[in-house]
Amino acid sequence: MNEGIKFPVMHPMMVPVDQISANGYNxxxxxxxxxxxxxxxxSEDGFTQPIVCYYDKIKDIYLIVDGFHRYTVGKTKFKLSHLPVVLIEKEIENRMASTIRHNRARGVHQIDKLASIVLMLSNKGWSDKKISDHLGMETEEIMRLKQSTGLKEAFINHEFSKSWDVFEAKYYPNT
Known part of the structure; x- marks a missing residue:
């Protein structure tokens, strides 16, 4: 059924952060x-992906193959004492290749689908700031995505500046 495919993800273990180390080539x-x-x-979802490591028996350390940024955030931002780790057993050249594969196999977002999600969140009452905070996007990017879905729908919940009202009152007082 799963012949030839290994499942290290099925064997996570909690490892002290002091025993985990960067690989030096990422x-x-x-x-x-x-x-x-x-x-x-x-912070919101927890650790949903373990750090992929190689265990160096001689040095008694876990060398990171994938997950360096998760490791850094867990250690420095959240001050965690242990992190979830899965092991792979490979020679250095294959670990290097694995690191590159993990880095490059992230995928990219399709703009039209991302724009639809942004529009849906906006239609649910989310402000541009909330969308920006939760999706990690700049507000300018959100505006461009909203514009690509249609102007009327894109700006239905947008808070516009009151500067136009001041301009009209000053220069067109009788309208």
């Missing part, structure tokens, strides 16, 4: 807004 960097989104995700 080229992945995380932008500040993505880090804040990861922090929010862990």
């Amino acid at each position: 080229p992945n960097q995380m932008a500040q807004n993505e880090r804040k989104l990861l922090e929010r995700s862990i």
Whole structure:
């Protein structure tokens, strides 16, 4: 049925953060807004993905293959003493390849589907700020996504500036 496929995800274990270590070769960097989104995700949803590690028996440490940013947030932001880890047993060159695969296999969002979700949240009464906070997006990006779904629907719950009222009262007082 599942011949040849391993399931390390079925064997998570809690490991002291002091025994977990970065691998020294991960080229992945995380932008500040993505880090804040990861922090929010862990805060609201918990740790839903374990950190993938290789156990170095000689040094008695768990070297991160995937999940460095989850590890960092768990250790520094939430001050966790233990983190969920799953193990893979591979030589260094295969661990490096695995790290790259994990980094690149994240997928991208389809704009039209993302725009539909933003519009649906807006129609449910979510403000642009709330959408921005929960999805980790800039408000300008939200506005562009809303515009791509149709202007009337996009701005139905938008709070507009009162500056136009002041302008009209000043320059068109009799209207």
